[in-house]
Amino acid sequence: MSTSAVRESGSLAELIEADIYSGALAPGMWLKQIDLEQRYKCARLALRHALEQLHSRKVVQHIPNRGYYVPPIDSEHVHNILRARALVEMSVVEELIQNITDESLARLSYLASVFAETVKTGTVLEQDSANHAFHRELLKSCRNSVMVEIIWDLRMRVPLAAQRASNTPAKLERSARDHFEMIEALRTKDADRLRMITERHVSQYHFGSGDR
Amino acid sequence: MSTSAVRESGSLAELIEADIYSGALAPGMWLKQIDLEQRYKCARLALRHALEQLHSRKVVQHIPNRGYYVPPIDSEHVHNILRARALVEMSVVEELIQNITDESLARLSYLASVFAETVKTGTVLEQDSANHAFHRELLKSCRNSVMVEIIWDLRMRVPLAAQRASNTPAKLERSARDHFEMIEALRTKDADRLRMITERHVSQYHFGSGDR
DNA sequence: TTGGCTAATTTTGGCGCCAATTTTTGAACA
DNA sequence: TGTTCAAAAATTGGCGCCAAAATTAGCCAA
Numbered sequence: 001m002s003t004s005a006v007r008e009s010g011s012l013a014e015l016i017e018a019d020i021y022s023g024a025l026a027p028g029m030w031l032k033q034i035d036l037e038q039r040y041k042c043a044r045l046a047l048r049h050a051l052e053q054l055h056s057r058k059v060v061q062h063i064p065n066r067g068y069y070v071p072p073i074d075s076e077h078v079h080n081i082l083r084a085r086a087l088v089e090m091s092v093v094e095e096l097i098q099n100i101t102d103e104s105l106a107r108l109s110y111l112a113s114v115f116a117e118t119v120k121t122g123t124v125l126e127q128d129s130a131n132h133a134f135h136r137e138l139l140k141s142c143r144n145s146v147m148v149e150i151i152w153d154l155r156m157r158v159p160l161a162a163q164r165a166s167n168t169p170a171k172l173e174r175s176a177r178d179h180f181e182m183i184e185a186l187r188t189k190d191a192d193r194l195r196m197i198t199e200r201h202v203s204q205y206h207f208g209s210g211d212r
Numbered sequence: 213m214s215t216s217a218v219r220e221s222g223s224l225a226e227l228i229e230a231d232i233y234s235g236a237l238a239p240g241m242w243l244k245q246i247d248l249e250q251r252y253k254c255a256r257l258a259l260r261h262a263l264e265q266l267h268s269r270k271v272v273q274h275i276p277n278r279g280y281y282v283p284p285i286d287s288e289h290v291h292n293i294l295r296a297r298a299l300v301e302m303s304v305v306e307e308l309i310q311n312i313t314d315e316s317l318a319r320l321s322y323l324a325s326v327f328a329e330t331v332k333t334g335t336v337l338e339q340d341s342a343n344h345a346f347h348r349e350l351l352k353s354c355r356n357s358v359m360v361e362i363i364w365d366l367r368m369r370v371p372l373a374a375q376r377a378s379n380t381p382a383k384l385e386r387s388a389r390d391h392f393e394m395i396e397a398l399r400t401k402d403a404d405r406l407r408m409i410t411e412r413h414v415s416q417y418h419f420g421s422g423d424r
Numbered sequence: 425t426t427g428g429c430t431a432a433t434t435t436t437g438g439c440g441c442c443a444a445t446t447t448t449t450g451a452a453c454a
Numbered sequence: 455t456g457t458t459c460a461a462a463a464a465t466t467g468g469c470g471c472c473a474a475a476a477t478t479a480g481c482c483a484a
Contacts, residue, residue, distance in 0.1 A: 056265035065436060065475050080358040084362065090303070091303055144292045145289075244465080257437095
């Protein structure tokens with residue numbers, strides 16, 4: 001179950017970030033350099049560079065002379081991130097509706113059904129991957145690359161485990177249906193409806209009270 | 213006119229970032245390590261760490277074996293950043309109106325008049341500093357720290373020189389008046405009006421065609 | 425057995441050295 | 455005089471070594 005050795009595609013920092021997102025490196029875990037060195041089969045220096053990068057982007061936290069660690073889940077912070085995502089994604093709705101093409105709508109329909117299928121049969125990681133594919137296609141219609149960056153950054157800042165903490169099969173199916181509704185709203189160029197679905201779609205992950 | 217020596221407050225990376233923002237390190241300029249070492253009176257290694265951090269946050273760009281450099285102004289990118297800022301700042305308008313207190317409104321009035329005064333008599337840096345003070349106070353009423361981070365990040369991603377490229381005294385005075393109008397909209401809890409002013413306030417910096 | 429103190433081990437992180445690469449300089453040739 | 459190629463200088467960036475700090479282990483005393 002080890003993460004792959006160093007593929008040349010994807011820097012070390014990205015590999016670590018992906019493992020934090022997926023939960024392979026769990027929240028709160030200390031990232032001992034000697035362990036990561038073996039896990040990723042990399043040199044000590046490259047590792048330290050990667051950790052510094054991730055630290056500057058707040059993907060990992062750092063205490064001098066103690067080391068780096070995966071940020072513990074702070075449910076208030078997660079709530080803020082999800083709320084920010086909802087607001088930002090709603091902000092680009094108008095542009096999506098303006099720029100969407102028929103070809104893109106066709107691809108979205110396909111990707112939505114792939115996701116719906118994965119919800120039934122796939123693993124959590126496969127579900128997430130299919131979900132990303134749908135939203136990546138969707139965001140292709142947003143010409144403002146800065147907004148797209150912000151949205152993906154916000155997406156990656158909530159580890160999968162935290163997103164799925166309160167996920168029931170029913171919620172997942174609702175997610176799948178949301179995708180089809182989004183496509184319908186895009187087709188009819190109904191901005192208000194798309195905004196509403198978007199808000200609901202993101203906010204469904206909110207959970208109630210905070211442990212920690 | 214040299215930047216101060218190493219103050220302990222503010223990491224090296226922040227010092228460099230501030231100099232890039234202010235234009236002391238101009239767009240397109242190569243950041244030779246030997247020069248920065250002297251400028252900031254720092255060790256080589258600390259400098260390299262700072263540059264790596266800034267690179268990972270895209271504050272500087274990097275070509276292996278060639279070095280780091282300040283990103284050239286890309287007016288399309290600047291346009292995207294400003295548009296993103298407008299959208300994101302408009303997204304928090306509702307929350308600002310909900311949370312603003314009378315004390316904060318009083319402080320805003322003071323800071324707005326300070327800015328208005330600075331527009332007449334101060335340097336560009338003083339104007340920018342007064343402007344920041346106003347917006348910092350304004351954003352204190354936004355409880356979502358993630359949104360606040362995004363807004364400040366977007367602010368700092370456009371160097372002052374690029375912002376002020378097309379700035380006339382008339383535009384600056386308009387900015388000063390905008391601040392008072394924003395206070396008025398906050399007082400009357402007029403979200404639509406505040407959104408409108410915000411969009412205008414940010415978009416005024418857009419310039420026409422792109423050199424380079 | 426338990427609490428606290430000291431020694432040993434582990435881990436992080438900085439510094440100097442050197443190799444790889446690029447840029448500049450200089451000279452030979454058309 | 456302009457161009458091309460080669461040698462020299464300068465610059466970046468990686469690696470190993472070692473010191474500072476922290477954690478763990480061990481020991482003594484209550």
